[in-house]
Every structure is written in structure tokens, then in C-alpha cells.
Amino acid sequence: MISALFSWAAGYSSPVSGDIIESIKYLQFVPYMMAITFIGIASLSHLHKLLFWSAILVLLIGYIQVLNIPFLAEWLLKKYLGADSSHLASALAGYRITITGSDPNIGAVIASFFSIYFTTLFLKEKTYKYLIFALLFSFLILSTQSRTILGAFLSTFSFYFLFFYKLNFIIKIILLTLLITSIIFLVFSLELQYIYLGAQLTSEGENESLNIRLDNFSLAIERFYESPLFGMGPAKSEFSTVIDSEYALIIQRYGILGIFLFGFYIIYLLRLAMRNISSQWGITLFIFIIFSCVTMTTNNIFSGYQLMSIIVLLNITCVLHEKQNRNVLIKYTNLKKSTSHLHSFFR
Template sequence: MAEVIFGAKTRAQTSPVARVFISSLVCFGLMSSIVFPSIPLGGVDVYLVTLLSPIIFVVVLMCWVKSPIFHCSSLLPITLGLMVCLSSVFSWIYGFSSVNYRDILEAVKYTQFAPYLLVLPFISLAAMNVFHRSIVASSFLVGVIGFCQVLGFANSISYIYLGADSSHIDSVISGLRITLTGSDPNVGGVIASFFAIYFFSLYAEKRKLRFVFFATIFIFFCAMTQSRTALIALLLGLGFYYIFFFKGVFVLKWLALVFSGFFVIFLIFYLDLYYIYLGIQYALDGQNNSLNVRFENLYLAIQRFYESPIFGMGPAKSEFDTTIDSEYALIIQRYGLIGIIVFFFYVLYLFRLSLRNIKSHWGVCLFIFNFMSILVMMTNNVFSGYQLMSLVIFLNMACVINEKMEKPLN
């Protein structure tokens, strides 16, 4: 996607100091969703990424005074927000659900990221170091929390991130599963996967073994969350990139992949991560309750899709369960064909963006994480959750900046 310019055909003119400040604010906001716990506000748990969104929008307006310019990728979260509003109003009019302002508020999950993308033209390529350092700093904090949970001390940290009434707090304290900084083990597994992918992408670009070491640590954390979907999606994503894009001798790559697979299997049984292997066994036998519930949710979503195939039922929080542990089921039930088309083009855009940047570690990271996301969406939420879409936006911005946005216009 290119930039859309209103007014004079000039690039954004902001001082170097301003650009570093803006990039630091953006990185802090986006990474805060996976680093810091939510904040109780008016009976609702809110993440810093949401609270900083209006502030960043004010920064955008200030920048527009001198140079009214924006990048087209900012239209994507706005389109998702309009999709929510359109489906909600349609559902109210045709009586699929009663009027509930919470349905419209669901749009905030997506539109809150518009200011982050609107500020893209005012971030220089030199500020990419800020993006890198923010990930490294975040990985350090998440890693410390991960080791605390694995070693079984500092349980107060888990209470801060999960809350005393969380259904997952007992499994963390007992040592069964860890959640890192996620709201549940599955989110924690994806967060660990994100850092594993990032350090692996650095290795793919720089070929320094220390990045393999850091990636292995976060693969270990992903395994300790015992999130089956996250672990399988991570391994498939890394494996797909490694075989088809990583430069090296084809036979040696396959041997390395096979060895890594056996190592992960050994790790699972050595650490006695029975929640993983028993879950897979029960799934093959049709006795995995967690998976069966997701199949049931998908079945109900398809039935509701038939009732309203174009616009869906909307969030319909007054009528249906708000917890839908499959983003595909959520999309077809709530937003119908409109939602399917919008999300399809969003994922396609992210793949195209990653492939254009595949020679850099940013493109590699976005490609693998996007590949992983389409698998995770089968049983969990990525775009529609409260934490993980920040990572998608972060990598989106990094890849756009990496495409040298500040070259003169033709």
C-alpha cells in the first residue's frame, strides 16, 4: 500500500527529535499490551495501548498541521471498526439482537490502532532502532516473568496479570501451565512465540548463534504454557519459512528440521507436559472437551451465519455468549461475508507486505507470525483479542518503515 497525500506532494516534515519521540511513544504503546497488566477502569479492564491511542491521535493532528499525509494501512483498522458498526446496526434493525452500546464498543478493539498507523509517515527509518530495542526490552521483562512462573516463586506477579478471580491462576501457581504476561495460557503461548520468531528472524538475517539461543528460550516458554495450538502453529510457521525461504543446503535444512522436531518431542516428554500430549491423544480419540467445545461453537456460528449471511449477527452481546474460542467462528457469526472478505484481505495484505520485506528480519518476522496467526485463529483470537493485535500492528509498521517511506515521491 502507498501513502495517500492531501495538499502539497511533500513528505512529512518533522524534526529528528520529534520522530524519535513519536516512534518511542508508538513502541511503548503497542508493546505495553503484552508487557504490562490491564488497568481496572470503570468496571472494565483496559490496557495502556488503548489509553495511549487518543494521545497519539492528538500527535497525528499536530503533525497534520504542517504535512497532512497518511499511510493507507491506517484504513484497515478503520474498516474493521466500520464492519462492527454496520453488523451491529443491521442486527438491531432486523431483530437478531437487542440494542446494546457494548456491541458498538467492540469496534474500539480495532479502531484504537488507527492512530498508531496514521502516525507512520512521521517516523523515520533511523527510528527502527527504537522498534528493535523495544522488543529486546520487552522480551527481557517477559522472560524474567516466565522464569519466575516456571520456578514457582513470585506468584504475586501472576495475580497482577491474571487477577485473583482468573480461572487460570490455580494452574499457574500449581506449576501446571504458565501464562507469562498473557491473560491466559494460550495468549501467553503466542506472546512467547512472537519473541521466538523475532529472534529467529534476526538469526536468519545476521546468522549469529546467540539469536538461536534466545529463540530457544522462548520456544521453551511456549511449551511451558502447554498451549497446543500456539506450539504447533509456531513450529509449523518456523518450519515453513526454514524450508522454503531460509538460505542453505536443502538436505541439511531438512535434517535440521527433523532434529528440531525430535528435540521438541523429547522436551515435551522430559518436562512431562502431559497437558500437551494427552490433549493431542484425546483430540484424536474425539474426547478432548476443549476442542469439542470449539467445534460446537463453530457449528453454532455456521447455523447463525445461514440466518444472516451478509452482515452476520453482530457482536450481539445481549443475546449470545461473548466468549468464542475460535476467531473463524467469531467472524462468520458476527460479521458474515463482510467480515470474511475484510479479514481475508487484511491477512493477504500482511502476507504481501512481509514478502516485500522478506530479505529483512522484519519481513521474516511478519511472515512467520502471520502464518502462525491463521492457524491460531482456529482455536483462539488474534485480531479480536485484547493483547495480540498490537503485535500485528507493530510488525505492520516496522515493515512499512523498512520499505524506506522517506524516499522522495516520484
């Protein structure tokens, strides 16, 4: 909101209500963060059940689109995308599904979250139903044909698996090589042309999607130099509202102030994840934040209505997990003191 007001006052843009609405949407998650102190520790088990049943629903919707089930697939896609969406035709053709997202990239991030969540559960509990869930969601990521999301998913999971998961390093390399080889095989055998043609066009410098993003980033840097401290705000009366790179969006709209606030929050989340890295929630938050940092090069996470809620959810779960550990420690300390007093009494 500060950036929007500054932009109006400095004459960078004309006052429009959309600029304020854009700023306020970040505040929609504040009540959830404030509610943490009122959420009981027992809610962690309930959250797991909620995520489990939500995953089943998302899988059902995703595979209805993959199989392109007559009438039902079209009905679902129109509900999630709207009848006038530019992504509807390709989704109906089974070319790039969107799952429960408003476009294929958002759908791929949602599928990535569930895949990361169930993968961490499998690594912690060695229960194969979680591995099956993770693989089913991984296939949905492929079906969205989202290149950046697939790359971010593979690179961040590989990073965690190589440097944090306790296993023989040679076995890790073998397993990751098999995983990447299997994905490459699936990409070509399923004829996911958007993925491999995109890679080919990128190597030739003719990837239009990437070139547009690079142009937007270049413009964002120019506008940052014009107003480095507070940025130019959303400025919907002057500039395009579509800025696919969240890094470009932050430096253009919010300047140094935005860089500091978003950077501080990401560092806070990484520290929170590391403090809880022994739990499934901490691992999931850690992988998803690294994944988000990669994804933000070409897509939006924090400014997305559907995606920031995932980060807030994981933030809440890790805070609750810390609260649970503190309570256990307090009970253990009190029990130890009581035992010590009894021992002294009977001695």
C-alpha cells in the same frame, strides 16, 4: 459497528453498549497506522532496542513463573490474571504458565512472537545471543502447554525454513527432524501432560476443549446462514461472548463483510511481508501472519487486545523499512546523476 446496528434493526439481538464497545476496540489501532507517515526511519533501530529490552522483561516474568519463585510468582500472576481468574490456580501450581498474557494461549502467542523475531535475527545475522533468546522463548511456549500455539509455531517455522531459507534441502530436513525430536523428548521428559494427553484424547474424539470449539464453529455457520451479509454482530445480549475460534467469530459476527475485510487485510500483510522478505521485519511479519492464520482456528488474534498490537507493530516496521529503501534508492539515483553531470563537465 455496522453489523451491530444491523443486528439490532433485524431483531437478532437487543441493543447493549457492549456491542458497540466490541466494534470500537478494532479502531484503537487506527491512530498508530495514521502515525506511520510521521515516524522517522531511524525509529527502526530504536524499535529493535525496545523489543530487545522488552524481551528481557518478558523472559524474567516467564521464568519467575516457570521456577515458581515464592511470593513473586503469585504476585505477578495476580497482577496479570486477576485474583478471580480461572487460570490462576493452574499457573500457581506451575501447570500452565501465562507469562504476560491473560491466559496460557495468549502468553504462548506472545512468546512465539519473540521466538520468531529472535530466530529471524539469528538466521540473518548469525549472532548466537539471538539463538539463545529464541530457545529461551521456545521453552516458555512449551511451559504454557498450549497445543494449538505449539503446533502453529512448529508448522509455520518449518514452512518458512523449508521453502524460503537458503540452505541445502537435505540439511534442512535433518535440522527440522532434530528440532521436532527434541521437542517431543522435552514434552515427555518434562511431563507436559496437557500436551500429550490432549493429543491422545483428540485421537479418541474425547478432547472436550476441541469438541466445544467444533460446536461453536457449527453454531457460527448456522448463524451465518441466517444473516450472511452483515452477520449477527457481537450480540452480547443473546449469544456467548466466548468464541475461541476467530474464524467462527468473524463469520458469525460480521458475515461476508467481515470475511472480506479481514481477508483483505491478511492478503495486504502477506504482500507487504513478501516485498520486505529480505529484511528481518519482512520475515518476522510473514512467519507471524502464517502462524496467526493457523492459530485463529482455535484462538483469537485480531480481536485480542494484547495480540493485534503485535501485527500492527510489524505492519509499521515493514512500511518504515520500505520507506528506508526508497530513500536509499533516491539518494543513489541523485548521486548517480550528479556523478554523470560531473563526468560530462570534465570530459
